Amino acid sequence: MSSVFIDKAPSPLAIIPYYATASLFFLVFSILFLITGSDILAHYFHPQVLAMVHTLALGWITMIILGAVHQLLPVITENHLYSNKLAVLCYVLLTSGTLLLISSFWLFATNWLMILAGSLICLSSFLFFFNVWMTTKDQEHSAIFNTFFLFSSFWFCFTTTVGLLLAINLAYNFIPRNHLEILKLHAHAGLAGWFLQLVTGASAKLIPMFILGKSNKNWMLYAALTFQNVGLALFLARGYNHQIGMDSLAYAVIVGIGIAFWLVYLWDAKKQSLRKKIDFPMQHSFSSFLFLILGLFSLPMVLNQPSGHWISTYGVWIFLGWLSGIILGMTFKTLPFIIWNLKYKDINGMEKIPMPKDLYNQKLLKVQYYLFLSSMLVLSLGTIGKIKLLIVIASILWVALASLYLINVAKIIFHKRTVAYGTATH
Template sequence: MSTIGHNNPLYKIVSTHYLIAGLFFLVLAGMLLFSLEALSGHYFQPKILAMTHTAALGWGSMIIFGALYQLLPVILETKLYSIKLAWASITFFVPGIVLLVYCFWIFDPGMYMQIAGVLVFTAIILFNLNVFFTVKYKKQESIFQEFIITACLWLTLTALLGLLMVFNFQYSFLQKDHLHFLRLHAHMGIAGWFLMLIIGVSAKLLPMFLISEYEKKHLLLFAYYCINAALLLFLLDGYLHGINGYTYFVWLLGVTGVCFYLFYIFRCFQSRIRKDVDLPMVKSLFSFVFLAAGILILPFILYYHLKNDAFAVNLSTLYGSLIFMGWISLLILGQTFKTLPYIVWVKHYEQLTGKVKTPLPSDLINKGLLYAQSFAFLLFLLAFISGFLFSSFTLKSIAAGSLAVTALSYFAHLIVLLLHQTKTEDYDHI
């Protein structure tokens, strides 16, 4: 993982993505704090749409882009195709997200939202080109590569449908109603982009972090085909007929795929050589509990939807929260402090290895900020889920405050790591 050296420009683009994602996380926490009432209504409303896109694009996808620029050369054992393409992508991505979120917040579905959609779509195309050309350097194919490439294709389709929906607000050329396409758009993003990408990356990295030699990749192959088949069937049947009884079968096929992947992770954990698991790794592994919880809620959403019961809307909001704020956010919070300390360590100490005694990457972590962030986020999850289950505004308020503390401590920790100065005077010369 020595692709980010002392003078390597890859460090700047990766750290910039982490920093901007942290800012968006702060914005997301602030938005939640001042719009708790919106959580009690339908998910298709301005503030919910604004928060969802802040979470999906500004927080989740932004940090995934940065992490992938760092990890892709490691996973594929090659080099990143272009730093310039990475900078071009983020140059379009950041203003596009800001403008899109603002337009959703005030709900101005006109020219500015269209410009925002074009900016975001352009950024995603540039990112995908970088990934695809990087993969071309890879001499030997792997299942990890297939997951990553497929995830990028789904991201492109998700962004394209989103762009069409933005223009449809004004020109009304789509033949079905907006909610119909919103369901397809959301699940293309969740299952196609986030799930496929996270499986591809984590299936390679988690065994490395756990020091596990479990290598039965056939489980990942089964997961790949089941999840993609389920998503394709959902999109086709969902477009033609909407939500119906057949959707239960599609859900079961997707669950089967996820179970293959989770069993692979379990076997890696079970066969690990490193028995001690640190806090960032605990959070990463625990995040999949929320993925499982979100998936298990889906048949109940289907049931109430087919009965035309309004409770389906509340469950849908809870489902989205479990996915974005439980699974994806907790995974990011855990993996940030597995990957970023190493990136910073390589910048400051790789050239000193063998010359002076240097700290370990884990020594760069501020334990106080890490525990504060972890405790605050745990409180957020408990209060937020309980607030939904018991329709308690007080619990939701506690959750919003806890998320704000989480975001502040997370961002402060990013700053501490990125401002780290090389320290050798405290270490004895070899």
């Protein structure tokens, strides 16, 4: 793995700004959550709720995913990233578009500014898809992983395009269907298309690599890809022509079968692992799968109500428990290696140098992990029981968690090269 990183690593500008900006957006979300508190129990079309959700989905989750993908593609394809300049342009467009969109939702300014924000984000997604396509199109190595990246980036484009159309619809009302019904399709295209399929492909490559395990059952990944896409496509086709109701559970079951194939593949890799002790970053990531399963099992309650506390709980489990949980762990498996490769690749094997895990504060990471578990417990109880005090307490815990995460990310990014564990060289 290290030789691939050294020989094929893209420009730091194509990666590091994504991680740094995502950590800032995560703190921004936590502060907005603290300010609004129990507003998450309101209708999901509430302006402040929309602002927080898009801070999470775009500023935090999508931002860090794009940075990680730009680094991971050379590992998977054993090829250079097609364009570092496109990666930097994607970052500029996504960051500026997200800032404009958050402020537009917060003030609920349904005008040209919101449309501009959606346009910038949409353009960023298409440039990202083009970069992925051009990097993977002639590569037969690790074909299943390449396919996951292509499908997920397609759904990213689909999601942002629908989002842009919804932004235009708020100003000009041209979509013939109910706006809120299309909003549900937009959300789940992002969740089951962009996020789920990207995480499935990336984790199927990275987790076995980090735990020194391997599964030869690649057919499970092909099955996962098929079921996830078929279930999502059927849901979108049905949802556009008919109101979303309990019958949508059938499509959720199809996607769920795809998720099951993916999780069994990871479990098979873990059984073959040479590294029996799981470190804290991996524990953090593995614990997030519990919230994905909880989110899937909560779908009957979610579909049974047009709005309410179960929708809030579902959002908490998926966005904070699953997606944020896996990122909070995997950051400290990917970012330290990226910075380590940047700082030490020229002296690797010639000097006594730190390991990637030495670049961050492991005690802070442990505190972050326990804050994550406790905040998810308190927040879940607060949303299920509609207890506003617990939601406020949880929001305070999220601010503390996001602050520790930001400090540790900054410690990695601003690490100064040392040799012999203490002699600074630059």
